[in-house]
Amino acid sequence: MNQLENNIQNEMTMLYELSMATGTHIDLKENCNHFIRILKSRKNLTAVGLWIYTKKMNPDTTGNIKLITSVPQVLFKNDYIKEEHKLIEYLQHKPYIVLPPIPEWADIIGASKTKKDPGHLALFRLSHIGFISMFSYRTGSPFTDSFMKKMSGVIRKMAVTIEGSLAHGKSLKEIEQRKLVEQKLNKMNENLEQMIIQRTEALNQAQLAMIHQEKLASIGQLAAGVAHELNNPIGFISSNFQVLQKYTEILNNFVQQIQDAINTNKDPAHETPAIKELSNNITAIRKKYKISFIFKDIESIFEESEEGFQRVISIVNNLRSFSRIDAESEMEISNLNDGITSTLVVANNEIKYVSEIELDLKDIPSIECNAGEINQVLLNIIINAAQVIKSDESEQRGLITIKTWSKKESVFCSVEDTGSGIPEKNMNQIFNPFFSTKAPGEGTGLGLHISYNIIVNKHHGTLVAKNTGNGAKFTLSLPIKQKKGDADV
Amino acid sequence: MKNFETCYLKPQTEKEIINKLKNIFEDNAHILLLIGEENKPDIQKLMQLALDSGLKICGGIFPGLILGDSKYMEGIIAVRLPKEANPKLIQDLSNLDASHFEKLMKPLKTSCASMIIVDAFSTSVEPFLKNLNDTFGPLFDFIGAGAGHLTLKQEPCLFYDNQFVQDAALLIPLAKHHLSLGIKHGWKRLSGPYVATHTEKKRIYELNWNNAADFYIPELEKLENIKITPDNFYDVCKSYPFGLFKDGFEDIVRDPISFKSGEYIECVSEVPENASLYLLKGTTSSLIDAAMKATDAATLGVSGTIEGLFIVDCISRVLKLGNEFEKEIHQVTTSINNNKINCPVFGVLSIGEIATYAYSQTELFNKTIVIGAFHDEST
Numbered sequence: 001m002n003q004l005e006n007n008i009q010n011e012m013t014m015l016y017e018l019s020m021a022t023g024t025h026i027d028l029k030e031n032c033n034h035f036i037r038i039l040k041s042r043k044n045l046t047a048v049g050l051w052i053y054t055k056k057m058n059p060d061t062t063g064n065i066k067l068i069t070s071v072p073q074v075l076f077k078n079d080y081i082k083e084e085h086k087l088i089e090y091l092q093h094k095p096y097i098v099l100p101p102i103p104e105w106a107d108i109i110g111a112s113k114t115k116k117d118p119g120h121l122a123l124f125r126l127s128h129i130g131f132i133s134m135f136s137y138r139t140g141s142p143f144t145d146s147f148m149k150k151m152s153g154v155i156r157k158m159a160v161t162i163e164g165s166l167a168h169g170k171s172l173k174e175i176e177q178r179k180l181v182e183q184k185l186n187k188m189n190e191n192l193e194q195m196i197i198q199r200t201e202a203l204n205q206a207q208l209a210m211i212h213q214e215k216l217a218s219i220g221q222l223a224a225g226v227a228h229e230l231n232n233p234i235g236f237i238s239s240n241f242q243v244l245q246k247y248t249e250i251l252n253n254f255v256q257q258i259q260d261a262i263n264t265n266k267d268p269a270h271e272t273p274a275i276k277e278l279s280n281n282i283t284a285i286r287k288k289y290k291i292s293f294i295f296k297d298i299e300s301i302f303e304e305s306e307e308g309f310q311r312v313i314s315i316v317n318n319l320r321s322f323s324r325i326d327a328e329s330e331m332e333i334s335n336l337n338d339g340i341t342s343t344l345v346v347a348n349n350e351i352k353y354v355s356e357i358e359l360d361l362k363d364i365p366s367i368e369c370n371a372g373e374i375n376q377v378l379l380n381i382i383i384n385a386a387q388v389i390k391s392d393e394s395e396q397r398g399l400i401t402i403k404t405w406s407k408k409e410s411v412f413c414s415v416e417d418t419g420s421g422i423p424e425k426n427m428n429q430i431f432n433p434f435f436s437t438k439a440p441g442e443g444t445g446l447g448l449h450i451s452y453n454i455i456v457n458k459h460h461g462t463l464v465a466k467n468t469g470n471g472a473k474f475t476l477s478l479p480i481k482q483k484k485g486d487a488d489v
Numbered sequence: 490m491k492n493f494e495t496c497y498l499k500p501q502t503e504k505e506i507i508n509k510l511k512n513i514f515e516d517n518a519h520i521l522l523l524i525g526e527e528n529k530p531d532i533q534k535l536m537q538l539a540l541d542s543g544l545k546i547c548g549g550i551f552p553g554l555i556l557g558d559s560k561y562m563e564g565i566i567a568v569r570l571p572k573e574a575n576p577k578l579i580q581d582l583s584n585l586d587a588s589h590f591e592k593l594m595k596p597l598k599t600s601c602a603s604m605i606i607v608d609a610f611s612t613s614v615e616p617f618l619k620n621l622n623d624t625f626g627p628l629f630d631f632i633g634a635g636a637g638h639l640t641l642k643q644e645p646c647l648f649y650d651n652q653f654v655q656d657a658a659l660l661i662p663l664a665k666h667h668l669s670l671g672i673k674h675g676w677k678r679l680s681g682p683y684v685a686t687h688t689e690k691k692r693i694y695e696l697n698w699n700n701a702a703d704f705y706i707p708e709l710e711k712l713e714n715i716k717i718t719p720d721n722f723y724d725v726c727k728s729y730p731f732g733l734f735k736d737g738f739e740d741i742v743r744d745p746i747s748f749k750s751g752e753y754i755e756c757v758s759e760v761p762e763n764a765s766l767y768l769l770k771g772t773t774s775s776l777i778d779a780a781m782k783a784t785d786a787a788t789l790g791v792s793g794t795i796e797g798l799f800i801v802d803c804i805s806r807v808l809k810l811g812n813e814f815e816k817e818i819h820q821v822t823t824s825i826n827n828n829k830i831n832c833p834v835f836g837v838l839s840i841g842e843i844a845t846y847a848y849s850q851t852e853l854f855n856k857t858i859v860i861g862a863f864h865d866e867s868t
Contacts (some may be wrong), residue, residue, distance in 0.1 A: 010734055011763030013682045020763035038761065043736045046627050072626030072850075137627065137848035142736060241861045 493797025609635025675779025800836025
């Protein structure tokens with residue numbers, strides 16, 4: 001075989017191998033990389049790069065040509081070149097160009113980095129998709145016209161496979177984007193569900209808190225209603241009672257005068273039989289009905305009833321005071337000691353069977369507050385104390401000690417009981433909403449939470465709880481004057 | 490001491506080796522130890538003694554050694570490496586990914602020459618070379634050899650920094666030296682082309698769409714007029730390797746070493762699918778002539794002083810040439826003398842040869858002689 005035949009055979013086998021190296025992978029980078037590796041190796045080139053117009057990969061990015069893959073990477077200066085590059089303009093109307101790699105083209109192949117100049121540079125146009133750049137340091141040019149012409153067919157085939165890879169990449173991108181949107185949507189749905197659950201829970205909590213507060217407020221309204229309804233009958237009963245007392249006194253005088261008259265006319269000289277009989281009858285009736293005793297007893301009945309009336313009047317007054325029915329505005333000047341007194345009247349029924357009350361109420365200044373709400377707090381704490389003592393099931397009666405005092409710009413009130421105290425593990429949670437150690441249905445777990453809100457958040461005071469060793473002690477403080485603008489809270 | 494100064498040590502105790510090295514190599518430079526696999530010393534012990542003595546040694550185990558115009562199958566050639574030598578042992582080649590490789594090589598990214606020794610039986614030599622090519626391109630010139638044992642079994646064969654390993658590569662960059670390379674084999678086309686229509690790495694399953702073994706073995710039987718069996722396969726095929734076309738240069742040799750009837754032929758190195766292969770045949774004179782040409786290619790045209798000549802000659806050429814192999818290295822030294830070069834000449838009989846091919850890429854060769862002439866920057 002002569003040299004010419006040998007060359008033809010070599011070229012044919014190389015073209016066959018290169019032709020078989022096109023479209024070996026559907027993935028763009030793999031497809032291009034496999035092809036340029038075989039081209040570089042078989043043709044014994046220094047470097048090969050494959051470039052594609054960015055608009056072919058993403059229609060939104062125009063003006064550049066991107067280096068998709070290269071071997072070796074180290075010789076390529078840039079990943080991108082401009083579409084207006086002079087070499088690209090040359091290449092527009094030719095399938096290939098062969099030229100020396102002068103520094104002007106260094107952005108396509110970093111010739112300046114290499115050790116031997118000038119070498120040989122060739123570009124193959126990849127249809128309208130991009131181009132392949134080839135660089136060689138070999139002494140004789142490997143890019144003969146004969147080779148370049150024969151190779152053009154393989155390059156055209158490669159361009160078709162790249163179009164396939166690009167279409168595949170586009171489909172993958174679309175699928176990926178669709179997946180992302182779906183994932184986003186699913187995430188949003190999940191978030192929405194979570195939000196609905198959270199909001200519903202918050203709404204339920206708010207509703208329960210509102211119901212509880214309404215309950216507390218209705219105690220005040222009930223007290224106000226009862227006080228109002230009792231006021232009128234107590235008025236006329238009291239008025240009638242005074243008239244009745246007066247009439248009874250008159251009747252007593254009248255009966256006494258009759259008796260005196262009988263006693264005066266008992267002189268036998270003047271006593272007629274009729275008078276004697278009448279006198280005897282009256283004496284008999286008087287004895288029979290114990291009239292003297294009745295008139296004496298009426299006095300003590302009136303005295304006892306008077307005391308009863310005073311108590312009823314006091315209760316009604318305290319109920320009015322507890323409910324603040326007469327308050328002209330939300331914030332008013334009120335004395336905490338009065339609030340304690342009236343609250344104890346309202347709570348009396350809860351306390352009287354289980355505990356004694358010991359009061360140590362110092363002379364304290366009146367404070368600016370929503371007295372109705374402060375009374376609700378006191379009622380809560382005092383009833384809690386009574387319930388804790390009751391739950392101990394001890395035969396001994398408990399003791400609730402209520403103290404008030406003032407210091408600097410605040411007044412203080414402590415309610416101390418002789419119950420079982422607060423377990424230490426619960427100490428940090430007692431003011432949390434819905435925290436309760438009572439049996440289900442017996443407590444909402446909102447009483448202390450609402451009390452804390454009223455004292456701390458609305459009145460800028462403090463409310464703390466601690467164990468004393470004999471039970472629990474709640475201490476609240478309230479500023480004498482609310483800061484300006486706080487009255488609207 | 491001069492760069493690449495060499496000495497040959499006959500097999501002896503590890504302590505004696507270290508003592509001699511201490512006496513010969515007085516400065517603190519790295520010492521490259523090329524060790525013949527026959528009667529080799531205990532490497533772990535040798536490394537420990539070197540460490541205790543403050544000697545910095547690195548190297549590999551090879552089927553044979555070359556010093557001047559002599560061939561040795563045992564003993565050690567010790568080479569004093571230039572001061573700037575900065576050996577790097579890259580382990581676990583089979584699990585080395587491109588990004589990790591890039592990180593390992595980052596400090597070396599300046600143009601220079603480098604020696605490289607790989608475990609010839611690692612399945613990842615070619616991917617490793619691919620990484621080298623992708624990272625350095627033609628900016629580095631490599632000359633290297635496949636280390637290992639003629640048993641063809643993978644065993645630890647590289648050592649450095651108190652580690653004796655397999656599946657690894659030892660890189661010795663010489664930042665202040667340039668490398669002029671001669672790569673030749675002398676095998677000529679006998680027949681072909683045959684398209685390797687189905688290959689997987691080192692195995693050829695199909696040639697011209699036929700079962701590779703069924704296609705190749707009758708060819709051998711026809712040429713040698715004997716019946717080929719697995720036992721005599723290598724004895725026959727060592728004279729008929731494959732040639733892989735490379736535009737403008739000698740075909741790259743792929744050395745078949747075994748076959749499985751009805752299935753595949755296994756080569757020492759990878760064969761790309763759809764590549765065209767030729768059946769090659771070499772004669773004593775063509776092979777020896779190639780050695781001379783490789784020497785000339787490496788040494789002629791170098792403007793300055795050559796400090797050292799590293800010869801990487803395939804062990805299969807020894808097996809092919811037999812007693813006439815001495816002629817091949819004699820031819821190399823004759824050419825060196827003719828070219829008026831006076832420097833240490835050392836080398837190995839390798840299992841696969843590595844070199845950077847014509848400013849193109851670093852390749853793994855078979856049945857080839859690679860000669861590297863190290864000259865310093867000033868030349």
